[in-house]
Amino acid sequence: xxxxxxxxxxxxxxxxxxxxxxxxxxxxxxxxxxxxxxxxxxxxxxxxxxxxxxxxxxxxxxxxxxxxxxxxxxxxxxxxxxxxxxxxxxxxxxxxxxxxxxxxxxxxxxxxxx
Numbered sequence: 790x791x792x793x794x795x796x797x798x799x800x801x802x803x804x805x806x807x808x809x810x811x812x813x814x815x816x817x818x819x820x821x822x823x824x825x826x827x828x829x830x831x832x833x834x835x836x837x838x839x840x841x842x843x844x845x846x847x848x849x850x851x852x853x854x855x856x857x858x859x860x861x862x863x864x865x866x867x868x869x870x871x872x873x874x875x876x877x878x879x880x881x882x883x884x885x886x887x888x889x890x891x892x893x894x895x896x897x898x899x900x901x902x903x
Contacts, residue, residue: 816830817829817830818830818832819831819832819847820832820847821833821846821847821848821849822846822847822848823846823847824844824845824846825845825846825847825865826845826865827863827864827865828864828865828866829864830847831847831848832847833847833848833849833850833869834850834870835847835848835849835850835866835869835870836848836864836865836866837865837866837867837868837869838865838866838867839867845865848869849869850869850870850871850872850873851868851869851870851871851872851875851877851895852871852872852875852895853871853872853875853895853896853897854894854895854896855871855894855895856868856892856893856894856895857869857870857871857875857877857879857892857893857894857895858870858877858879858889858891858892858893859877859879859881859891859893861889863889865889866889867889867890867892868892871895872895874897874899875895875896875897876895876896876897876898877893877894877895878893878894878895878896879891879892879893879894880893
């Protein structure tokens with residue numbers, strides 16, 4: 790009986806080691822369109838919802854000349870932050886910061902200086 794259990798254990802370990810790891814997790818590295826609770830879960834680093842009552846989903850970051858939100862502490866946005874290399878130009882207000890409604894436009898500040 791012990792030999793059979795040992796063989797089954799070795800077979801189970803071999804199968805587990807042979808299976809390629811799934812780079813996408815259940816809670817992290819989520820693809821666009823998947824439900825999320827925080828931007829840290831998404832590959833794109835943007836967890837977006839349309840209203841307070843809607844479910845948040847991973848979405849792509851905002852491109853140049855698109856509406857954006859500056860980085861927010863809570864990590865859930867009404868408008869996604871800008872892609873890498875772009876800056877969200879926004880007039881921040883205290884109320885807008887608290888309610889996550891400070892929206893701006895993504896600009897490439899390197900290009901505008903030339």
